[in-house]
Amino acid sequence: MEYIHDYLLETGIGINDFWADYLAIGIMILSIILLCIIANFITKKVVIRFITHIVNNNKYKWDNILLEKKVFHKLSHVVPAVIIYYFARSFPAYTEIIEKFAVLYIIIVAISVINSLLDALNDIYLNFEISKVRPIKGYIQVAKIVLFIIGSIIIIANLLGESPVIILSGIGALSAVLMLIFRDSILGFVAGVQLSSNDMVRVGDWIEMPKFGANGDVIDISLNTVKVQNFDRTITMIPSYALISDSFINWRGMQASGGRRLKRSLLIDTTSISFCSDEMIEKCKSIHYLKEYIVEREKEIENFNSKNKFDRSNIVNGRALTNIGVFRAYIGNYLQNHPGINKESTLMVRQLEPTENGLPLEIYAFANTTVWAQYETIQSDIFDHLFAVAPEFGLRIFQNPSGNDLKSGLLSGGNSNTLK
Template sequence: MEFIREQLVRYGASTELAGLLSSWIMVVLIAGLSVVANFIAKKVVHGVVARFVKRNRFKWDDMLLERQVFQKLSHIVPVLIIYYFSPLFPSYQALLAKAAFCYFTIVGIVVLNACLDAADDIYRTYEVSKLKPIKGYIQVVKIFIFLVGAVAVIATLIGQSPIILLSGLGALSAVLMLIFKDSILGLVAGVQLASNDMVRVGDWIEMPKYHADGDVIDISLNTVKVRNFDHTITMIPSYALISDSFRNWRGMQTSGGRRIKRSIYIDASSIAFCSPEMIERFRSIHFLTEYVTERQRDIEAYNAERRIDTTVKVNGRQMTNIGVFRAYILHYLKQHPNIHQEMTLLVRQLAPGEYGLPLEIYAFTNTTVWASYETIQADIFDHIFAVAPEFGLRVFQNPTGYDLQQAGRSEARREGQVGVG
């Protein structure tokens, strides 16, 4: 700096002007040196460190590289340069030292935050992470680091001891928590929602406690705004999404398939063994030709091997109309163009009850659009209800007025025939 001042004086500048210009030139040189040093540090990180990390056999350092720990650490270099050259400016040395310390503290917080994220990523590579996750503990550590860093920066800027600052905040904490209770709860909830990716704008959520069933249209500090499917608006406190349970349908929407889980109830009195005529009729059904042929062959081989008398139906193995019907539905769904074939596809019996035997269809459509989903589901069950009588099965239904009227007419005709006779 003295050399620059002497050169300016030699070229005719006054002493006062030379001192001012030398200071500004030195500031520019220090700034340029900081930028160049930061650039070199990043190049070293991306070049040498990244190449070393990718070539070694360890995997944990790849997590550090993905979280940009080394790149963020390179920001310390300009701070060290500024702090080293601060004695050149005695009038501003204290201010520069404070600024360098604050910047160093912020960089340290950012680096520690990235290291904690990388530690969580490394821990998730082990099976034990599924049983004992540590993300919650890491978040607590992050909050502690942020609080300590914020207190250190504020104390440095105001020139007071951090202990004095903490004691002053402690005296006001009760009043602040009372006044800003909802905001504090909303802030904590917002951090939890964002860090855990629990809800986003555009998600379809369902929360019966607040009569919410629709799309999230806004997330603010205190409330989450949901537009229900009846176009009403529900306002949910942000912290309620943390303290209470809710359903987020995002997983269904991103999976590309929506579940069909519905049963038809078969009248148990219509279930029977298949007669030879029924078997031949079922064999002519396109979806059942191969199934009936292979099934009948297996049954005949089983009964012949054990010399079973098949003249009595209860002996040996026999096909039933409900079993063939179940196989038909399964083959029908496997050939359906709107059923997702890569997801779970089941046709199963549930426990029989007062409404008959439930036959449940468990499948997924290949679309998540609500209107299309309902149409596909309705078309499938239209077909199932219509085809059930072809298998000699009756769908259960409680007696209606029409059924009672028909029964009354049948009874009247029967009594009339008896009277005539």
């Protein structure tokens, strides 16, 4: 500044000492601005391009992510701030203010760079398979909160000219307020640690949580929320801590097993259950899945009755085949031979406790696929067949009387009265 001032006076262009001071300040400011522009240009057009060339021509992918997050571009903004800070002493009256704002700008740029680095770290981590099991997005968000808090403290301390330690001691008195402000973040962080450490939920898991109307795939796990895309393409946001405090269903085990459970009942009208007549037994022998079963059971029953000398003139005595038992055996053999059923998993047909709606005949098996559409097709095909063949065994499927049933009953009653 003094050199420019003296040079202007020595040129002999008629400038007095007063105007030389102001002109020197103006030239100095323009020189600093020009220097900052040149430095920024060199940094972005030369250094950044050189770094970009190196990044694009190596085999690593992590540095490409750093480039995508503009880490190097944001870092280049430090250069003009450093130049301004260096030349602050050229303006003695304003040195302290210029230095403070230069440092303030450098701190903001540093926070921005670290923030981008954290985003890049998360994206780099997502390229590894372990990211599906142990997501770190929640931890990254906690690190960002800490970064912004510390950055804010340093900025305030810089503007006030005080030590950051003094600012921290003052914030300690506001801890209760901070706990209230960051309540969800703290709960979410604790929940995220538990979810991750206990492997309770992962990105890609199918979860069901009726309380929040969630039934679909987890697409994102963050500090405060778990994002679920439902099967109707809607999005449900569940608080992370709700997965710890409330219950939910995770279908990952089913998906990992390669088969989905099929558990549904046929309601049999109990008035249609009876012993098998000889005619029905002969008819059942012609059914592919029952021929061997009928022959073996007949021998077993005949041997049992002969051994115990039961009088078979009354069908109540001894053992005999029933239409419900034969139908149950048919269902078991039918499922054993069905191409959509997993034969290595549990497979059984059982009777449940009779109700006012009939006798539940439950099928408990596993489809050999976890694909929803295929699973529903397999289940529907099985029950389509069973509903159709039940009358062949003299059984009726229970159904509450419909309007058509009542109408038919009234018409048949009216016709009989007319005949009388």
